[in-house]
Amino acid sequence: MVAQTITEKILASHAGLSSVRPGQFITARVDRVMAHDITGPLALAQLEAHGIDRPFDPERIVLVPDHLVPSPTAQAAQAIHRLRAFARRHGVTFFEVGRGGIAHILLLEEGLVAPGELVVGADSHTCTLGAVGAFATGLGSTDTAAAMATGEVWLRVPATIRVRLEGSLPRFVMAKDIMLALLAQIGLDGAAYRALEFVGSTLAELDLDERATLCNMAVEAGAKNGIVPPDPRTLAYVEARVARPFTPVVSDPGADYLDEVVIRCSHLEPLVAEPHSPARGRPVSELAGLRVDQVFLGSCTNGKLTDLRVAAALLRGRRIPPHVRMVVTPATQSIYREALAEGLLEVFVQAGAVVTGASCGACPGLHTGVLGPGEVCLATTNRNFRGRMGSPEARIYLANPAVAAATALTGVLTDPRAVVGGEGLFV
Amino acid sequence: MSAVEEVPVTLPTIRGRVHRVGDHVNTDLIIPGKYCLTTSRERLGPHCLEGWEPGFARRVRPGDVLVAGENFGGGSSREHAVLALQGAGFHAVIAAGFARIFFRNAINLGLPVLVCPDAAAQAADGDLVEIDVGQGRILLDGRVFRAEPYPPFLQEILAHGGLMPYVVARTRAGSSRPTS
Numbered sequence: 001m002v003a004q005t006i007t008e009k010i011l012a013s014h015a016g017l018s019s020v021r022p023g024q025f026i027t028a029r030v031d032r033v034m035a036h037d038i039t040g041p042l043a044l045a046q047l048e049a050h051g052i053d054r055p056f057d058p059e060r061i062v063l064v065p066d067h068l069v070p071s072p073t074a075q076a077a078q079a080i081h082r083l084r085a086f087a088r089r090h091g092v093t094f095f096e097v098g099r100g101g102i103a104h105i106l107l108l109e110e111g112l113v114a115p116g117e118l119v120v121g122a123d124s125h126t127c128t129l130g131a132v133g134a135f136a137t138g139l140g141s142t143d144t145a146a147a148m149a150t151g152e153v154w155l156r157v158p159a160t161i162r163v164r165l166e167g168s169l170p171r172f173v174m175a176k177d178i179m180l181a182l183l184a185q186i187g188l189d190g191a192a193y194r195a196l197e198f199v200g201s202t203l204a205e206l207d208l209d210e211r212a213t214l215c216n217m218a219v220e221a222g223a224k225n226g227i228v229p230p231d232p233r234t235l236a237y238v239e240a241r242v243a244r245p246f247t248p249v250v251s252d253p254g255a256d257y258l259d260e261v262v263i264r265c266s267h268l269e270p271l272v273a274e275p276h277s278p279a280r281g282r283p284v285s286e287l288a289g290l291r292v293d294q295v296f297l298g299s300c301t302n303g304k305l306t307d308l309r310v311a312a313a314l315l316r317g318r319r320i321p322p323h324v325r326m327v328v329t330p331a332t333q334s335i336y337r338e339a340l341a342e343g344l345l346e347v348f349v350q351a352g353a354v355v356t357g358a359s360c361g362a363c364p365g366l367h368t369g370v371l372g373p374g375e376v377c378l379a380t381t382n383r384n385f386r387g388r389m390g391s392p393e394a395r396i397y398l399a400n401p402a403v404a405a406a407t408a409l410t411g412v413l414t415d416p417r418a419v420v421g422g423e424g425l426f427v
Numbered sequence: 428m429s430a431v432e433e434v435p436v437t438l439p440t441i442r443g444r445v446h447r448v449g450d451h452v453n454t455d456l457i458i459p460g461k462y463c464l465t466t467s468r469e470r471l472g473p474h475c476l477e478g479w480e481p482g483f484a485r486r487v488r489p490g491d492v493l494v495a496g497e498n499f500g501g502g503s504s505r506e507h508a509v510l511a512l513q514g515a516g517f518h519a520v521i522a523a524g525f526a527r528i529f530f531r532n533a534i535n536l537g538l539p540v541l542v543c544p545d546a547a548a549q550a551a552d553g554d555l556v557e558i559d560v561g562q563g564r565i566l567l568d569g570r571v572f573r574a575e576p577y578p579p580f581l582q583e584i585l586a587h588g589g590l591m592p593y594v595v596a597r598t599r600a601g602s603s604r605p606t607s
């Protein structure tokens with residue numbers, strides 16, 4: 001038997017092959033197909049236009065309105081209704097407003113992905129699902145329509161880059177900083193067409209929320225998928241959610257890697273990525289003092305419970321000054337409920353932030369926090385491309401939830417270590 | 428999985444003028460999210476690349492070719508980016524490199540995309556270009572460049588005008604499987 005990586009093993013098993021090699025074109029069976037309210041209507045239109053009236057297996061399809069909920073326009077309402085009607089007609093899973101959230105986080109929470117499975121979704125951040133040791137990749141609407149029709153997808157097997165995470169994360173340094181550091185090192189296409197496999201001692205201290213952040217931003221380096229090999233922590237998370245049988249796989253000793261990148265996590269500082277690229281990360285200390293108008297805490301990258309807890313710990317009992325505003329958007333409804341029960345939402349509201357319903361929120365620049373010309377935003381999202389959150393003349397800085405909370409408290413880019421550790425102001 | 432089938436396909440030759448953009452032109456620059464509530468090529472086309480340069484689409488004539496640098500089409504998975512390029516009149520894109528989802532979307536919607544760093548480096552705005560997609564041959568102001576030709580099943584998808592017509596054709600032919 002050829003030694004293979006976890007990614008190669010999952011692809012081979014889904015292609016009905018004993019092994020695959022990088023560069024090989026395969027047709028693979030999919031365990032789950034996801035589409036949301038931006039990409040879904042186009043996929044359904046493709047099915048309709050080609051006279052395909054039945055999906056291959058309704059149980060394997062999931063439709064999640066998350067970008068445009070609750071609908072900000074009549075057109076959005078119509079797009080979402082199209083998904084809803086299709087779901088009703090075919091018995092496909094659909095997450096209604098108020099019971100869903102951002103698809104990627106929702107699929108993890110709901111146990112719609114398990115170790116060793118293969119999931120495709122009509123969204124580039126579908127790679128988030130690699131957090132539980134699945135192969136998950138983003139596709140376009142047409143690919144997704146074809147997968148809904150046939151239960152299969154064509155793929156080119158990616159070579160794998162191993163990312164070795166070493167050491168303990170210092171206080172206020174999070175998975176987000178690991179990814180900003182990796183991006184600064186390898187660039188926006190540093191992993192183009194590759195798999196990123198995360199290994200190393202740091203993983204032991206990263207919960208599933210943090211592992212989701214690692215895999216989420218794999219696509220920012222151009223990767224096809226990000227994956228964390230399953231360990232006991234993964235299995236504990238998944239077994240609480242998944243009833244069906246699944247087969248966890250890990251890389252074989254001696255498997256071939258294209259490259260290895262080492263990140264010394266114990267040496268990292270909180271980073272901030274400057275406009276207009278997530279690969280422009282610099283230590284927050286070098287940018288401290290830069291004025292911001294809005295802070296956005298949310299998205300599939302950093303709208304999870306761990307993220308809200310970190311931010312709330314800094315905001316508790318403090319107030320956001322009048323010249324800055326903060327928008328908090330929990331990633332899913334169950335995170336919203338948990339944050340409510342723990343009193344986190346109260347902390348945000350008392351501090352002067354606005355808390356919105358669970359959705360993508362301000363991240364794609366469609367509603368609840370769209371930026372105007374000349375505005376500066378610190379966001380916990382994954383992309384700070386020009387125009388991403390509204391006006392092309394707005395400037396977006398990316399950082400972790402601790403930096404976001406510290407910055408909301410001052411109105412200027414702030415190192416969270418200065419908020420709790422230092423003299424005066426916030427002690 | 429079935430073996431690679433050698434299906435003889437003919438892909439049309441493309442002739443037009445070059446329009447250049449730089450490296451890392453992402454999908455937000457190709458078509459901003461706010462226009463993505465429509466999937467009509469006609470309505471997306473006029474806004475194509477306005478994030479790169481306002482009014483860009485007005486200069487494009489049907490058959491023209493976009494030439495880009497590294498990592499063209501990075502960012503979101505929105506197919507609207509391909510539809511906008513087609514709506515503007517582009518018949519092909521040549522780049523030093525493509526982001527993977529964009530590459531797939533383009534093939535799946537029938538827009539030929541060619542990886543050719545040399546041609547991408549040398550093409551200038553307004554150059555006449557001719558592309559033999561099947562052979563991966565690019566003729567640029569009299570100079571010949573080679574892009575890696577597509578594997579047979581991708582050529583087949585392009586020849587059908589995209590993935591869905593291809594899936595339908597194969598389903599009718601009794602097999603839903605793309606060749607692998």
Ligand code: SF4
Binds near residue numbers: 102123299359364381
């Ligand atoms: S939160 Fe942002 S990055 Fe994540 S799925 Fe929504 S729009 Fe995309």
